[in-house]
Amino acid sequence: MKIPVTIRNDAKCAAIAEKTYGALKKYEDCVFLCLGTGIGASVFLQGKQLTAQKNSGFEIGHMIIEKDGKQCNCGKKGCFETYCSMKRFKEQLILALNLNEKVKAPQLITILEEQHDNSKVQEIIKSYLENLLVGVSNIIDIFEPQAICLGGSFVYFKDILYDPFLKQYEQRKYVYNQETLPKIVLSNFQNDAGIIGATIE
Numbered sequence: 750m751k752i753p754v755t756i757r758n759d760a761k762c763a764a765i766a767e768k769t770y771g772a773l774k775k776y777e778d779c780v781f782l783c784l785g786t787g788i789g790a791s792v793f794l795q796g797k798q799l800t801a802q803k804n805s806g807f808e809i810g811h812m813i814i815e816k817d818g819k820q821c822n823c824g825k826k827g828c829f830e831t832y833c834s835m836k837r838f839k840e841q842l843i844l845a846l847n848l849n850e851k852v853k854a855p856q857l858i859t860i861l862e863e864q865h866d867n868s869k870v871q872e873i874i875k876s877y878l879e880n881l882l883v884g885v886s887n888i889i890d891i892f893e894p895q896a897i898c899l900g901g902s903f904v905y906f907k908d909i910l911y912d913p914f915l916k917q918y919e920q921r922k923y924v925y926n927q928e929t930l931p932k933i934v935l936s937n938f939q940n941d942a943g944i945i946g947a948t949i950e
């Protein structure tokens with residue numbers, strides 16, 4: 750028996766799950782960002798997932814946010830994901846706090862709560878949020894979405910990253926059209942979004 754198989758990028762699958770059943774269900778124009786090992790992305794305009802002819806496209810993680818910045822494994826320097834992937838966030842904390850390299854998200858959250866007043870931790874969180882604000886603002890100015898959904902292992906850090914991010918986002922308004930700021934929502938399906946999305950269509 751021959752069964753046709755389609756291979757699709759994991760962030761694009763996760764985006765379909767959020768758009769069909771999850772956090773992006775009520776938005777026609779929206780962007781999904783998977784903040785995990787890297788940064789994957791997918792864009793929907795007028796309800797349709799945008800696709801490029803050749804490659805998967807929408808490599809928002811490789812948008813440069815700092816000229817001559819950190820070396821990215823794509824060969825360029827200063828890509829969004831070299832500042833805002835969760836891998837990068839974790840690596841910085843491991844280095845600053847001398848943690849075991851295998852530390853998992855729940856353990857890391859406990860450590861971060863305990864080390865809340867540590868100036869190194871505060872500095873890492875502050876610069877992470879500032880860089881995320883730059884990346885998200887660029888996405889908003891290009892696509893003018895109604896909402897952006899943040900997914901990947903970022904969702905585990907709701908209190909530490911998402912809540913303070915929202916506050917800064919609303920206060921600083923780094924976007925061109927300021928009357929209606931897009932909603933920034935968290936993924937409903939967390940790390941299962943990719944698997945769920947792969948079964949749709």
Ligand SMILES: [Zn+2]
Binds near residue numbers: 810811821822824825
């Ligand atoms: Zn890159």
